[in-house]
Amino acid sequence: MPELPEVETTRRGIESHVRGRVVTGVQLRVPALRWPIPPEISGVLPGNAIGAVHRRAKYLLLETAPGDVLVHLGMSGVLRVLPADTPALRHDHADLLLDDGRLLRLSDPRRFGSLLWQPRGEIHPLLQGLGPEPLSDGFDGDHLWRLSRGRRAPVKVFLMDQAVVVGVGNIYAAEALFRAGIHPLRAAGRISRERFHALAGAVRAVLAHAIRRGGTTLRDFLDPDGAPGYFEQELSVYGREGEPCRHCGTPLRSLRLAGRASCYCPRCQH
DNA sequence: CACTATACCTGCATGC
DNA sequence: TGCATGCAGGTATAGT
Numbered sequence: 001m002p003e004l005p006e007v008e009t010t011r012r013g014i015e016s017h018v019r020g021r022v023v024t025g026v027q028l029r030v031p032a033l034r035w036p037i038p039p040e041i042s043g044v045l046p047g048n049a050i051g052a053v054h055r056r057a058k059y060l061l062l063e064t065a066p067g068d069v070l071v072h073l074g075m076s077g078v079l080r081v082l083p084a085d086t087p088a089l090r091h092d093h094a095d096l097l098l099d100d101g102r103l104l105r106l107s108d109p110r111r112f113g114s115l116l117w118q119p120r121g122e123i124h125p126l127l128q129g130l131g132p133e134p135l136s137d138g139f140d141g142d143h144l145w146r147l148s149r150g151r152r153a154p155v156k157v158f159l160m161d162q163a164v165v166v167g168v169g170n171i172y173a174a175e176a177l178f179r180a181g182i183h184p185l186r187a188a189g190r191i192s193r194e195r196f197h198a199l200a201g202a203v204r205a206v207l208a209h210a211i212r213r214g215g216t217t218l219r220d221f222l223d224p225d226g227a228p229g230y231f232e233q234e235l236s237v238y239g240r241e242g243e244p245c246r247h248c249g250t251p252l253r254s255l256r257l258a259g260r261a262s263c264y265c266p267r268c269q270h
Numbered sequence: 271c272a273c274t275a276t277a278c279c280t281g282c283a284t285g286c
Numbered sequence: 287t288g289c290a291t292g293c294a295g296g297t298a299t300a301g302t
Binding site for chain 3 (some may be wrong): 280
């Protein structure tokens with residue numbers, strides 16, 4: 001599910017429900033997701049109130065006095081606020097019990113997500129070395145252009161490198177490249193500054209638009225059914241191999257880059 | 271150093 | 287119907 005817009009949609013969805021709530025207990029049903037769940041989650045967190053909910057890259061940070069709870073949704077993770085007596089299903093791995101009779105539940109069938117702890121004043125190693133936020137002032141065409149010099153990797157792989165810019169995953173990389181008219185295979189180091197400006201603008205636009213639409217697959221955090229986001233119907237290329245380009249009508253093609261399906265228009269993207 | 275392949279895990283669609 | 291196969295929105299890490 002989650003690239004930046006889905007994580008941001010999750011952040012906005014849960015913040016008003018968890019902010020100010022005291023964590024009265026923690027229920028873990030697995031010892032580890034992608035990484036072992038650190039002892040502080042059950043040993044230090046309970047008794048503390050949750051403050052702001054931040055997002056850095058695709059991580060959510062639940063602020064408390066002694067430290068931050070880090071949540072990464074991986075490929076299939078979902079966070080929901082539910083009544084405390086909601087039965088746990090097979091993939092409901094962790095609950096933070098709240099003092100209002102509800103709980104914050106992390107479900108993740110594939111378990112590529114993570115639940116981590118960052119002590120106050122420290123920066124977790126996984127948050128170090130990340131590139132700028134794509135919707136911040138630190139991200140623009142010049143940034144992409146500078147980092148890309150001398151790099152021969154395909155621009156789509158470059159764009160999905162979280163050290164270059166965070167939050168851009170397979171869906172939005174494909175969409176941004178289409179908007180910018182850049183072929184996903186083009187070597188990053190051979191793209192002009194002007195075209196990188198167009199690409200940076202496309203990344204911003206597609207992410208901002210997806211957030212306004214509630215992400216591609218996320219929407220409601222209180223409904224256990226989890227209604228879908230509204231961006232899916234607006235995808236230009238992702239998942240549309242063989243279908244006509246919305247701009248020129250040419251059938252879209254797909255290739256594999258770094259193991260990921262990469263859909264593009266052979267006529268509009270060069 | 272840049273880059274690629276692999277691994278983690280489950281569920282689902284597809285084809286035989 | 288059952289079973290094998292391949293694929294899925296992420297990313298650290300081992301290997302070239």
